[in-house]
Amino acid sequence: MNVREITITKLIKSRPFALLLMIAAAVAAFASSLIASDARPLISAHMELLQFHQLSQSATVGLCMALNAVVIVVMSLINGQFNLLRTTSWLFLAMWMMSQLGTPDAMTHAVTGLCATLCMLACIWICVSIYQQPGQTKRVFLLFFIITCLGCCNYAYLAYLPVFLAGLVQMRAVSLRSLLAAGVGIVVPVWLLWAFSVVDFTTVAAPQFDITTMAIIKANPTTSIAMAFTVVTGLIMMSANLVKVYGYNAMTRAHNGLLLLVWLVTAILCVFGFGNLWATLPLLNCTTAFQTGMFFRIYTRQRAYLPVIIMITVYTALYILTLWI
Template identity: 35%
Template structure:
């Protein structure tokens, strides 16, 4: 049993799960179960789902970004050790959760891009801990978020989250606030200066609801996947709180920011439910971390069967797309 438990936390397991997930996603794509995510524009430019026609190229790029997210999270934990254990379970669970909805895993769109961008933001944020002179990195964080929000407005909501992150990293002062403001303004300023856009182009995009092309049974599957992921993430987060409070200040800050990302993502999904699919990959990543963190630091008896049960639930959700 211990051997199986160690395997579930290993990178080999993550690799195997990704290969299986890629095959499952491709099968869903070939069977016509990857409904196109529709949308018009970001705050200025076309949203990522408009960059490519729906097809195999979009599928391949989505799978590449999924793999990149999984690898990046393993690397992030290796560098900052915020999980307090060398486990790849987060990446494995992320892939399992995401694959449960072929509509989210089987095409390139804003949600695919969000996880990669937010992991880059998180890595930069963590590198700033306690460094009051890190104004260039603070500028970079908000420059990226502002630039990304021009093509997918959901990134805009993470700007206040990142500002709270500055406080958690103990670098919130006048210089960092100034770097934040300049970083937010700079992308618009540069693009306007080069004549790429006009100020009148900025506006709230008219996104078509993700549910507009889904049948009622498909919507039930989507809500089931989102609901189960939220419950798992929130329950694990609550179970981890006391343990996190026993960490030193740096690791409390790291885990506090990851917890903030989970809570804010859940709030955004509830408020902006029409654009729910964009937040789903981020929900999967942050919820997967909370669950993996719990089982990595506590390793309770019967954990293997619970983890296998979680995987089975998401496989069942994936299977539902063929029968509903």
């Protein structure tokens, strides 16, 4: 790289630049919420056991902006404690906010998705913390308890149960006791709902999955483009990262393997369940941001700044297009 490219790379890697992007994205998304007149439902319809009331427009925006900030803090803490990305750069945090900005409603109205993103980050935190510690049955119980509770709020999250079972294998934390703890963690939330008569299981309706069709895509052009772009860029970066991560130590491979599985399942849920997108898109953005941070760290000397600039430009353009439409 020449001197100019090195300067650009250092700028993108710097914390002030990342902080500026995060603030700009938050302000822009908040401004778009002032223009919007409708509020998204708290929970996607026909995909839950538990019913929640819809929040007002102002309460939804305020809660979502706070949740976005908390997600930033949790992502930073996870990376700081476990060195997942092998870097102290805040770029991945900035890319989380920029990907959210590409679909402003995901930042200001997707309460379900943001709450689920926080819970899934907690699950990732728990899972990576038990590397080679199969005796940590309490953490295993908590891990699967959280996922099952999410599944009661939205059936799509039940897809992460096998993901984290595979995660236990990756973390070398599988034992008879840990498997029993996982089973109890899955059963207890459902048993509590039945025991306290919170849910009448005899009247529970089957989930209604809205398979993505061209009609749905045409009705939601900017959201469809944003999701497709995030999936494609995430897939490219995940594939590029996988080639290099394979040569790292066992713990790093296990940690990044878990992130890879979570991203993969989330991408599938987004692509094939467009009607439930507000519950899964924030998590897709979050896991793609992790992949972007890892990509930039690995390929810094190979013009990794170019994909980052392209992503920032595309998400900004999608934001402007959303306001225009």
